[in-house]
Amino acid sequence: MRNRVIFILAVIGLVAGLVSAYLFGIEKKPQPPAFTPASNPYGAGIYANGIIESYQTNGENITIYPEVAGTVAKIMVAEGQGVTRGMPLLMIDDTVQRATTAQQEAQASAARALLEELRAQPRKETLQVAQAQVEYAAAGLKNAQDQFDKQRSAYRLDPGSVSRDALDNAENAVVVARTNLGVVRRQYDLTKAGAWVYDIRNQERQYEASTKAYLASRALLDKYVVKAPANGVILSINAAAGGYVSPQGAYDSYTQALGPVIVMGGAQGYLGVRCYIDEILVHRLPQPGRIAAKMFIRGTDVNIPLEYVRIQPYISPKIQLSNQRTERVDVRVLPVLFRFAKPKDTALYPGQLVDVYIGGK
Known part of the structure; x- marks a missing residue:
């Protein structure tokens, strides 16, 4: 009985092994690829990592930093919105600066009023x-002179009628009155001449200094509204109402670093690579006049021919690594810039990585 059981189990194991071998030996049909991998369209083409940018005649994207620090009061644009040069983008709380500007404006007005007062002298009523x-x-003086003449005549007619002391006092009163008249006349001439020229010049400098301080304060007040430096498109806004910004940028809680408050791109119908x-x-690399390139969008079968723009003639350290073991960290690269017309049927955005092959015409 025991031998029979062992024999049956052995047969079952053999059958299971044959069935498993048959099942595992069946070849499964491979799934078709989601997209066709990029292939080199040139005989001796060079592969390069590319990054899409907004197309600029010179430089890269426009990074905007405020020139003053403060709390963001209002953001007046949205990401993806087209803007024109001089359009307000962001407003920083300007309560303190506005009060300071008003104070300096009042000081300049007071200095101007005092200057006009000096120039208008003498006042008619004064x-x-x-x-x-x-x-x-x-x-x-005439009254004192008349009194003296009367007393002098009486003294000559009868010396006993007027004392010598009274006659001397009358004569001294004439001298005092004559001197007082001279002082008053000089004071009249001084009043008639108006303000002293040096006082006017000093007040002119005071008014000029106050005006310049007000204009400087007014110019600083205008900096509390960040405006678009050129026509373009808002790519990213890295601040929010109530947040703090400074000339160093805005603090990013994710990267824990400072970055531009607003990033703008060009408004043309082109994108750069x-x-x-x-x-x-x-x-x-071929000569600039013979450079041809084609861009492949990762994850799709879309490829777009590129138009050569320029070479940035400065080899710099590579900032994008492929994580391959054979790649050295201290690799230096030469930036080459291309552009292409925005396709209507494919959504592409600045910052997107693409595969680029560069060859010769």
Whole structure:
């Protein structure tokens, strides 16, 4: 009985082994690829990693940093929106600066009013008062002179009628009145001449300094509204209302670093492609007039011919690594820039990585 059981189990194991061998030996039909891998369209083409950028005649994307620090009060644009040169993009809280500007404007106005007052001298009413003082002093002199003449005549007729002391006092009163008249006349001439030229010049400098301080404060106030430096498209906004920004940029809580508050791209109908050619392949680049290139969109079968723009003639350290063991960290690359017309049926965005093959015409 035991031998029979062992024999049956052995047969079952043999059958299971044959069935398994048959099943595992069946070849499965491979799945078709999701897209056709990029192939080199040139006989001796050079492969390069590329990154799509907004097309600029010179330079890269426009990074915008505010010139003043403060809390963001309002953001007046949205990502993807087209803007024109001088259009307000972002407003920073300007409460303190606006009050300072108003104060300096008032100081400049006060300095100007004082300058106009000095230039308008003599005032008509002040001159009339000075003229009245002259007339009053002249009348006082005449009165003193008349009193002295009377006492002197009486003294000559009868020396006993007037004491010598009274006669001397009358004569001294004439001298005092004459001197007072001279002082009042000089004061009248001084009033009539108006403000001293040096006082006017000093006030002119005060007004000029106050005006320049106000204009500087006003110019600084205008900096609290960040405006578009050129026509373009808003690519990214890295700030929010209530957040703090400074001339160093805005703090990114994800990267824990400072970056541009707003990034703008060109508004033309083109996109740019920046390719990085490994330093060991630079000698294989064709002459600029013969350079041809084709871009392959990763994950699709789309390929787009590129138009050569320029070479950035400075070999710099590579910033994008492929994570291959054979790739050195200290690799230097030469940036080559291309452009292409925006396709209507394919969505492409600045910052997207693409595969580029570069060959000769």
